[in-house]
Every structure is written in C-alpha cells, then in structure tokens.
Amino acid sequence: MTSHKMPAENNASWTRDILTFTVYAGLGSNRYVLLAVVVLVYLATVVANVAVMLLICHDRSLHKPMYIFLFCLILSGLIGSTSFWPNVMSILLTNRPLISLEGCFFQVFLMSTYGGCHFSVLTVMAYDRFVSIFQPLQYHAVMTPLKVKQLLLVANLIPMAVILTQIYLTSQLPLCRYNVNKLFCDNLVVVGLSCAESHTIQRQVNNLYGIFNITFLLGLPILLVLLSYAKIIALSMKISLKARKKVFQTCSPHIITFLNFSLASLFSLFYNRFNPSLPTDVNIVLSINYILVPPLLQPIIYGMKTQEIRQSFTKVARTIFR
Template identity: 70%
Template sequence: MNTSLTSNTLTFTVYVGMGPVSYVILVVVLLVYIATVLASATVMLLIFLDTSLHKPMYTFLFGLVSNGLIGSTAVWPKTMNILSTNRPLISYQGCLIQVFIISSYGACNYSLLTVMAYDRFVSIFRPLQYHTIITPWKVKQLMIVANVIPTALILVQIFMTSQLPQCRYNVHRTYCDNLAVVSLSCLESHTIQRRVGNLYGIIIIIVIVALPILLILLSYVKIIVLSLKWSRDARKKVFETCSPHIITFVNFSLVSLFSLFYNRYNSFLPGGVNILMSINYILVPPLLHPILYGIKTKEIRQRFSKLIRSKF
C-alpha cells in the first residue's frame, strides 16, 4: 500500500491486511446502508408530505430518524471508500469532524428519546389537556433543546480534544471516537489538561446519557403503575402506544453499552470482526428505528399502504 503520509494523516489499523475479506464486508455494509437510507427516507417523506402525520409524536420521530441517518452517513461512506480503495487514511481534522458527528448522534438520540417519552407520558396521564400542554410552539422548543444542548456540549468536548498535542497516528478503530483521538496525545493521563478533559467527559455522560435514561425509566415506571389500575383493553392500548418507543430505547441503550465496552477492549480483535461489531452502534439503530416504527405504528402503516396502492 503506497501512501504519502503527513503528520496530519491518521491510519485506521483495523483495515490493514484484511485481504479479500474486505470486499465481503464492503457488500454487507453497502446493503445495510442502502436499506437504512431507503427506510429513513420513506418514513421522513411520509411524515413530511402527509398532513395527518403532522403531530408532535411524528415530529419527534422525524428528528430521531434524521439523526440516525446523519450518524450513519458520518461513518459508512468513508468506511466503504477505505474498503474499496485499500487506503485506510483520514486527516486529523476529518477525524475530529467524524467524532463530533458521531458523538452528537448518540447524545441527540438520547435527548430525542427523552422528549418522546415525555410526549407519551403526557398523552397517557393528561389526555384531555394534551393539546394545551404539547402545543406546536412547545414541540419546537423541545426539538431545539433536544438537539442544540447535546450538540453544544459535544462541541466543547471536541474543542478540548483538538487542543491536545498529537504524537501518535494509528487509530485502532473502524471510525474515530473521542477516546481514540485522546489516546493519540503526547500528554500523560495525569496531566491537568487530560484530567480536565476526563472530568468534562464524565459530566457529559451524566447530562446526556445517565439523566435521560433515568427520566425515561421513571416515566415508564409511572405509566406501568398507573396502567395496572386500568382495564385489560386500556392496558393493551397503552402498550401499543408505547411499545415502539420502549423497544427503540432498550435497543439503543444495549448497543450503546456494548459499544462502550467494545471501544475499550477491541485492540485484540481482528479487523473484520472489528468492523462487523462496530455496525451494532452506527448502522443497526438507524436501520431498525424507522422499520420498527413503520411496522408498529398503525398510522404510518396505513399511510405507507395508501401510498403504495396509489402508485401501483
């Protein structure tokens, strides 16, 4: 592999020496990514074009699906380019941009899931006051808060990471994450700059991961406790309303937890296994979420069936 390396170029070591396996993985990633784009675009277009879906629940869903599409697009076109050209390189600035988009994707996913849980909570506990509480203006405010605050917090973290002096150039990942970029620094972990960065990272995890998870769990505990007092039909309706969100939340939390351990203990895994395992966090949720809501949500199913019948 002839490459002209500069001090600004990083190498993804997991792609080195993969051989013919790289083409098999390329096909897998390409097919799943195409399916993700098609599923996401279908749900987003249905919500955008059909005025009957211009409701708070579907506005939040639109944000969740588009966020997933942005997150997967930050990684997989680059991955496919590397697999097809055998050039596992990225600029340091490009790596930081990728870290920012991926981190924002994860953070905004949790904040959007929290907003969606709040929407379900109000619809079940205050059904008569729902439209006076969840107004169009309130929806806009929630969408702004759910996207701007996590993105701003991540932006500060990326700025702090970019200030670290760099003296290593190999990234043992399939894509850039903040921990991998920090590990390229010449500074030891006990220095003030690294300690401040680590402390800020802990604060971010508490604010944009732990707190949303806690709020979502508390809302569903209250919903479950309340629904136990209702009739069987009422409980069934509550479950049908909340099940897509619950499954999405549980799925994303599990793959996030898996990714947390994977990013810390993946150094001994071969390249092909590394790539396939990393698909769990960046590629599977953006594909699963629009498909899940399309299958489990009656209104989206009906609108999709109506669209298919009108075209064919």
C-alpha cells in the same frame, strides 16, 4: 504507510496530521465482498429512513408531535450512518485506510451528535407519551406547536454544545501517535493518541469532562425515560385490561426503539473503554452494532408497530400502484 507527523508542541498544526485505521489491514481481495455488503446495508438504511420521513411530510394526518419527534429521530440516525458508512466504503474501495485529524474530529462530532441527540429526542418522545397517557384531555393544550419546537431545539442544541466543548478540549492536545485501532474516530481515540506525559492536566480535564458528557448525554436520558415508564407501568396496573393494552400499543414502538438504542450505546461504551483488550472480530461487531442496528431498525419498528404509519403507507402504495 508513513504518517505526516508534526511536532508535538505545534498545537496549531493538528489539522494537517494523517491517521491510519489499522483494523482494515490484511483484508486483501475480501474488501470487495465487504464493500458490496456495506453498500447494500447503507442503501437499505437510507431507503427505509427516507421513506418514513417522506411519509411523515406527505401525510397531514401524521403532522402530530409524536411523528415530528420521530422525523427528528430518524434524521439523527441518518446523520450517524452517513458519518460512518461512506468513509468505510471509500477505504474499502481505495484500500487507503487514512483520515486527516480534521476529518477525524468531524466524524467525532457527527457520531457524537448522533448519539447525544438520539437520546435527547428519545427522552422528549417519552415525555410526549407520558403526557398523552396522564393528561389525555389536556394533551393538545400541553403539546402545542411552540412547545414542540422548543423541545426539539433543546434536544438538539444542548447535546451539540456539550459535544463541541469536548472536541475543543481534545483539539488542544498535541499528537504523539497516529495509528487508530478502530473502524472510526471517537473522542477517546484522539485522547489516546495525545502526548499525555507533557499535558497531564489538560488530559485529566478532558477525561473529567468526558465523564460529565457520558453522564449528561447518556445516563440522564436513560434515567428520565425509565422513571417515565415506571410511572406509566404503575398506572397501567390500576386500569382495565383493555386500557392497559391500549397504553402498551401507544408506547411499544418507543420502548423497543429506546431499548434497542440503549443496549447498542452501552455496548459501544464498553467497546470504547476496553478496545485494546478486545479481539479484532469482537472489536468490529461492537463498533458496527452501534451505527448499524438502530438506524436500520427504527423505521421498521415504527412502520410495523404504528397503525397510522401502516395506514399511510398503504394509502401511498395504493396510489402509486393502482
């Protein structure tokens, strides 16, 4: 399908360019089977996440910092899923694997916000667990409602500002190519489509800022969470077995969620960097893993591992079905 190509030098016309996702080629009638699977996956993700969010809103016993942070984490996962799955459903239904560059940048913003805010909220949750273990008597004095609001503002606004700056830098690069060999748009996709030969300095600045972006939004949170848990593990080695079990029960949902999302993000980073050399099947698995697994598993992990959520769910279920 022919793309509406604009002159490379016309930087103001980038919103009218059309990109083609080449990985959807050759699906044929199989796309209807995939469409059914995608619809089920997306519905399961939405239902599981919205159920936990409504539970947190409904039950006053869950109006605590830990669950407020969890609400924000789940909301971030829903944003990530919604930035990807509806677009896939539209492509499979219409057999038109196209997206405007404007729409591509919007998808980059939503998916990058999902990743950046997810890591920052996971870091804030690690801090919350750290305070609850090391300062249990002062916990409520430290984690005040104002402090919780401030932490959430910082955890969400800073990643958004960093991502918007990256998108602005990328939008200054005119396009020379229009085929995307991925299932969705990311910043490296658009940079790879740009006219690098005539805008070498701009591209280098973009790449340097991209390295800062990855270090700040991915590397730093992982380091802070690992340091936090290193101190918690060191403390747990000095206390009784009963107290150690309690510490593990308190932290296990966050640890599992953190490891799950970190591994998915690192796989996605590998996928973004080495995409051209990967087989199509591996390409698809790595890309879907990042956007499918964490949002779908997080409410399940917290629902199974957190006693207060289980109890709240049981109360609601008894009220509905009695």
